[in-house]
Structure formats: C-alpha cells, structure tokens
Amino acid sequence: MATEKIYYQDAHQAAFQARVLSCQPGKHGYDVVLDRTCFYPEGGGQPADHGTLGDARVLDVHEKDGVVTHLCDHELPVGAEVSGHIDWARRFDHMQQHSGEHIVSGMLCSAFHCDNVGFHLGADTVTIDYNADISWEQVQDIERRANRYIWENHPIHIWYPSPEELAALPYRSKKALEGPVRLTEFPGADLCACCGTHVAASGQVGLVKFVGWQKFRDGVRLELLCGQRALDHLSACWEQSRQIGQSLSVKPEASFAAVERMQSELLAARERAAGLEAQVFAHTAAEYAGKGDTVLITAPLEGDGVRRLCDAVAQTCGGRCAVFSGTDGAYKYAVIHAGQDIRPLVKDMNDALHGRGGGRNGFAQGSVQARREEIFLRQPRLRESFAQGSAACTAEEIRAFFSRR
Numbered sequence: 001m002a003t004e005k006i007y008y009q010d011a012h013q014a015a016f017q018a019r020v021l022s023c024q025p026g027k028h029g030y031d032v033v034l035d036r037t038c039f040y041p042e043g044g045g046q047p048a049d050h051g052t053l054g055d056a057r058v059l060d061v062h063e064k065d066g067v068v069t070h071l072c073d074h075e076l077p078v079g080a081e082v083s084g085h086i087d088w089a090r091r092f093d094h095m096q097q098h099s100g101e102h103i104v105s106g107m108l109c110s111a112f113h114c115d116n117v118g119f120h121l122g123a124d125t126v127t128i129d130y131n132a133d134i135s136w137e138q139v140q141d142i143e144r145r146a147n148r149y150i151w152e153n154h155p156i157h158i159w160y161p162s163p164e165e166l167a168a169l170p171y172r173s174k175k176a177l178e179g180p181v182r183l184t185e186f187p188g189a190d191l192c193a194c195c196g197t198h199v200a201a202s203g204q205v206g207l208v209k210f211v212g213w214q215k216f217r218d219g220v221r222l223e224l225l226c227g228q229r230a231l232d233h234l235s236a237c238w239e240q241s242r243q244i245g246q247s248l249s250v251k252p253e254a255s256f257a258a259v260e261r262m263q264s265e266l267l268a269a270r271e272r273a274a275g276l277e278a279q280v281f282a283h284t285a286a287e288y289a290g291k292g293d294t295v296l297i298t299a300p301l302e303g304d305g306v307r308r309l310c311d312a313v314a315q316t317c318g319g320r321c322a323v324f325s326g327t328d329g330a331y332k333y334a335v336i337h338a339g340q341d342i343r344p345l346v347k348d349m350n351d352a353l354h355g356r357g358g359g360r361n362g363f364a365q366g367s368v369q370a371r372r373e374e375i376f377l378r379q380p381r382l383r384e385s386f387a388q389g390s391a392a393c394t395a396e397e398i399r400a401f402f403s404r405r
Contacts, residue, residue: 002066004036007049008182011095011197013038014088018053020076029059032070037061038086041068045119046098046196051086058084091197093228097126099156099186099198100205100226104146106190108134109172111142114219116172125211126226131219139210139222146208149189153203157185209233277305285312293319297372301325301332307365310334328372333357334365 006016018034025031032053041063042048048061056072063069076082098121105116108130118129160180161169171183172192184194186202199205209230212223225233241252248258288294294317301309306325314321314336324331333355335342339362346364350356353374357366368375 001035003034003063003068005068006036006038007040007197011091012200014086014091016084018082018084020078020080020082023072023076023078025075026071028071030056030072030075032056032072032076033067034070034082034084037068037070038084039068039070040086040091040094040197044195046094046121049086049091049094051084053084054080054082094121095197095199096205096227097121097224097229098194098196099202100146100150100208101126101128101224102184102190102192102194102198103149103186103202103205104128104142104208104210104224105130106172106186106192107142107146107149108139112138117219118221125229126224127212128222128224129216129219130222131217134220136213139213139220143208143210146189149186150202150205150207153201154187154189155201156198157187158198159183206231277301278308281309281312284309285316288313289316290318292317293321295322295324295376297324297331297375299325300327306332306334307363310336314338324368324372324375326367330367330369331375332365332367334363335359336363338362 001021006013016036016038018036020032021035022033023030034053039049039051039058039061040046041061043063049058050060051058053070053072054076056074056076058070058072060071061068062071101119101121105119105128108114109116112130112132112134114130114132114134116128117131118127120127160182166181166183169183169191171181172190173181177193181193182195183191184196184198185191189202204227206227207230209225210222211225211233212221214221238252241255244255244259245252248255248262250258284296294313296309296313298306298309306323309325310321310323311334313323320335320337320340320342322333322335324333326332335346335349342362342364343358343360346358346366350358350366350368353368353370355366355368355370358364
C-alpha cells in the first residue's frame with residue numbers, strides 16, 4: 001500500500017499521527033513503514049528529512065514504488081499509533097535552498113537558453129551546473145533580479161496537469177517523465193517538474209547569494225546560498241570586514257581599499273629588502289673570495305634566498321659552497337660545486353643529518369633536521385667558531401664534511 005504523503009499536501013506541517021505498518025531490522029537500524037508521513041524521502045537532489053517517531057530517531061528516509069521507509073534507531077511495534085515530528089529547521093532550510101534554486105535556475109535558463117544539468121543540495125551550499133558559458137558578471141545580474149522577485153513575494157503554484165496540458169507547457173525537466181507530472185511554478189520566474197518541498201511564496205526564501213563560480217565541462221558550476229544560509233554567510237563576511245577595518249583603523253566598507261594600500265606598501269618594502277639582500281649577498285661573496293670550500297649558516301631566508309646566497313659565494317670562493325638557512329634544529333640548504341657531480345656527497349649528508357633533497361649538474365637543495373654542531377660533526381674548531389658567532393669555515397675546517405667525495 002502506498003504511503004500517504006502529507007508533505008505534498010502541506011509542506012509546512014511538521015507534526016502528525018500515523019500507524020506503524022511494518023518494522024524490519026536493517027543494516028543500520030530499523031526500516032519502518034507508516035500509513036502516512038510528513039517525512040520527505042531523499043529525492044530530486046533534496047536530502048531526506050530527519051526527526052522522531054515516538055521515542056525513535058529518524059535517521060534517513062527513502063521511497064520506493066510509492067512506499068516511504070523511515071530508517072529509525074530502534075524498533076517500533078507494528079500496529080502502534082505514533083507521533084511524528086520532523087526537524088523543522090532542517091526542512092525549512094531545504095525548502096529555502098530548493099525554492100531559491102528554482103528561481104535562479106528559471107531566470108538563468110531563460111536568459112541564456114541553457115539547461116540546468118546538475119543540482120546538489122549539500123549541507124553547506126547548493127551546487128548547480130549549467131551547459132552554457134555564463135560570466136560571473138551575468139550571474140550577479142541574475143542574483144539581483146532573483147532577489148527583487150523574492151521580495152515581491154510571489155505565491156507558488158504546484159499542480160498536476162493533464163497530459164494534454166503538460167504537452168503544451170514550456171516546463172524545465174532534466175529527463176523524460178512518465179505518469180503524473182508534478183509541476184512547481186514561481187510565476188514569471190520558473191516552471192519546472194519537481195518532487196521536492198517548497199516555500200509557500202517567494203518571500204520565504206529571504207534572499208539568494210551566489211558564492212562560487214567556475215568553468216565546468218561545457219558550461220559553468222555555481223554555488224548558491226539561500227535564506228538563513230545566505231544571511232549567516234553575509235553576517236560572517238561583514239564581521240570579518242568589521243574586524244579588518246578595526247585593525248586598519250578604517251570603516252568596514254573601506255577595508256578593501258586599506259588592504260590594497262597595505263599590499264602596495266608591502267610590495268615596496270619587499271623590493272627594498274630584496275635590494276638590500278642582494279647587497280649583503282654580494283658583500284659576503286667578496287668576503288670569501290678565494291677562500292676555497294665554504295659553509296655558511298644564516299638566519300631564515302625567504303624565497304630562493306638560500307640558493308642565491310650559495311650561488312653568489314660559489315662564484316667567488318673557488319671551491320664548494322654549502323649554505324644552511326633556518327633555526328637551530330631545522331635548516332634548508334643549498335650546495336654548489338660547478339661542473340661536479342655532488343649527488344653522492346648530498347646523499348651522505350642527508351643520511352647523516354636526517355635530511356631530504358637532491359639535485360644535479362653541480363647544484364643540490366633540500367632540508368635537514370640537525371643542530372649546527374651536528375652539521376660539522378667531530379670538528380672542535382667549528383664548534384668553537386659557532387660559539388663565537390662565526391658562520392663561515394675554511395677548506396681545512398670542513399675537510400671532514402667534504403672529504404668522503
């Protein structure tokens with residue numbers, strides 16, 4: 001016997017009485033069938049309702065051949081009368097998202113002569129795919145139009161047309177339909193075949209906000225928030241802007257301009273720092289000119305600073321150069337010996353210093369997990385020089401470091 005579907009009679013009804021027709025143990029609980037229900041089963045891209053039947057929690061709902069099955073967390077006696085209560089906040093959220101999606105999809109498909117080829121009502125956002133190349137600016141224009149329509153509070157019209165009426169109607173549908181077709185219409189915005197639950201009038205959607213746009217296959221994929229979700233998102237964005245504005249001593253609406261100004265100042269500061277860094281590297285290279293194999297340990301360098309410093313010194317020292325940059329216990333390194341194969345040396349160094357990395361053609365880079373003293377293991381003079389703050393060593397002092405290769 002088919003289940004009486006109260007959610008189609010009144011999508012706003014949240015409580016009901018029903019009789020238990022069957023209760024069978026399943027993989028994840030008990031499958032309960034009632035004579036009537038307010039619980040909407042998963043379908044048409046809309047998730048199932050949750051709630052309670054008596055003292056049992058309803059975890060999921062499915063429909064097959066007109067029979068609605070409720071997955072409950074414990075058994076209900078067959079023949080018993082039970083009180084059902086749906087999670088109204090969850091239901092109304094789904095109604096807002098689904099109805100909002102209909103309004104924007106109707107407008108988009110009409111404006112760009114395309115189809116909605118994918119719809120998913122997720123826990124965080126609604127994802128919609130369209131088979132047309134629609135720009136973000138065009139999407140924003142539809143958003144403005146949709147919100148005006150919502151605030152005009154147009155009543156919804158849901159009905160089952162006769163086959164003759166259906167044949168003459170320009171309704172949206174992703175697939176050919178057989179049997180009675182349930183049409184959901186927001187007059188002037190959308191007419192679509194749909195089995196989901198919807199608000200009574202467009203005003204209950206509240207507002208819509210697109211929050212994502214990307215190229216997808218032959219069209220675009222949009223992310224949409226409606227109703228409470230959209231309000232929560234905008235409130236969070238405003239609070240973030242308020243905090244940024246407070247930090248920068250500007251009004252929230254001026255925070256973007258303030259951030260742009262700071263970015264320009266930061267870029268200029270970085271360019272000045274890069275110039276000073278280049279001067280320091282050149283000075284260091286001149287200081288160790290002709291001194292042979294050289295090891296340098298520095299404070300953390302940004303970007304490719306380790307490689308650039310190593311390259312500058314390697315060009316003047318007349319031997320191999322190794323630069324370790326970081327804090328004691330964790331260093332990035334670069335090793336250069338032009339025209340030589342240093343891969344065996346780097347492998348041994350990585351093994352000894354818990355490192356990883358490599359290279360070729362006389363250049364290698366990577367990182368090690370070691371203290372400064374460990375880098376020059378068994379070299380007392382080097383340990384003394386570190387204690388005195390020296391960061392460089394001559395060929396004789398690092399013989400053990402390079403002697404194996």
